[in-house]
Amino acid sequence: MTTKKNTAVSESAGTRASVARRSADQAPKSRAATSAVTVKPVANAIRILRYLTQTGAPERAADIARHLSINPSTCFNILRTLVAEDVVDFNALSKTYSAGLGLARLVEQLVTQGQRLQLAAPPMQDLAAEFGVTVTLWRRLGADRIVLVSSESSPTDLHIDMPAGQRLPILMGASGRLFAARLGLTDEQLREEFEQLRWARPISLETYVREVNRARRRGWASDDGYFATGVMAIAAAVCDKSDNIAFTVSTVMIRGDRGEAQVEALGEAVRDLAHRLESVLF
Incomplete structure (x- = not known):
């Protein structure tokens, strides 16, 4: 979180550090996480x-x-x-x-994806400005991770700073509830994965599952300060042509800053943005 007021500088550093610690702490705990292994x-x-x-x-x-x-x-x-x-x-x-030419095609596809991410920026900026939030785009990375590839901040005085390249377990945060609803995990598998996650404040598996089911019904998910202290996140899935979640778009804001009706309106707006991004990214 950054603000023009000097008194908030320490809070900004604390928020970023908290998010970074949550990301780093998860690294060795995920099912398919790897240490520094060279094949x-x-x-x-x-x-x-x-x-x-x-x-x-x-x-x-x-x-x-x-x-x-x-x-x-x-x-x-x-x-x-x-x-x-x-x-x-x-x-x-x-x-x-x-x-070979196949290598050139891979490079061309990578460049094209970068161009598509650039096209995703304007609608993300519009939502950030309209609701006064930070909008982030996460890409699925293999079977058990997501990585932050883009972030657009609100032009207002107050915003949360999230650096690109941050990685999280696939079931963590608001985005994690979306994946949990689509991965087809058994109850036992979900329990095993859930028990390896580290949260900023306690959350039971029963509450998590309830929020997963709610996300499945309404098309967007929320994390009310469980992942990062003092931060609320709302996310929606961006699916590819095969209807698999390839990205998630998420908004982050100060927890308790909005009423229930405002959170609902923002959730619907994030869901609509996700649908728009599907036509841009695929």
Whole structure:
């Protein structure tokens, strides 16, 4: 939270630190969370792709293996796999490998996604200005994480600062209630995942499930200070063409700052924004 008043500076730092701690604390607890583990074949594949794009010239497998200090047999198998995946081209006459068109298509798709995120900014800014909130966009990252990819603050004096790149467990916060309603977890699976989450203030599984069901009915979810002390969040799902949740759009504000009717109006507005973003992002 930042404000033009100097007295709120310490509160701002505390709010950001609280959110950061919640994010960091969750990292080792999630079911599929990984520590600093390197999968060597994957790392070598990335090194090979980087090498081929940097050299810009076709290379023989033996030369690539020598330059990168990779076992020749391993290097050959990785190259053969990359060719099958269409990210590396193989010239049968010269027996050389080069970066393929498939790799260029991946880069093009990444650029396109960045452009789409830019297009999502104006409607997010409009909602932030209309309701005096911070609007955030979270992208699903694998099976158990979401990552903050965009944030638009209210132009008013008071807003909550949330840096891009922050990661959270998929079941945490307002967004987590949306995923919990769609992941098809059994009661036991949900209980196991829930017990690994760390909340800013206590919440029972029964209350969480009740809020998940409410989110399923109304199309938006809320977290009233459970994830971060003093912060209320409202989120809605942004689904892809297959109707899977790919992003969530969320608003964050000071807890207790609005009445029930205002929260309901904001929830409906966030749900409408999510539908608009589906046409922009997909």
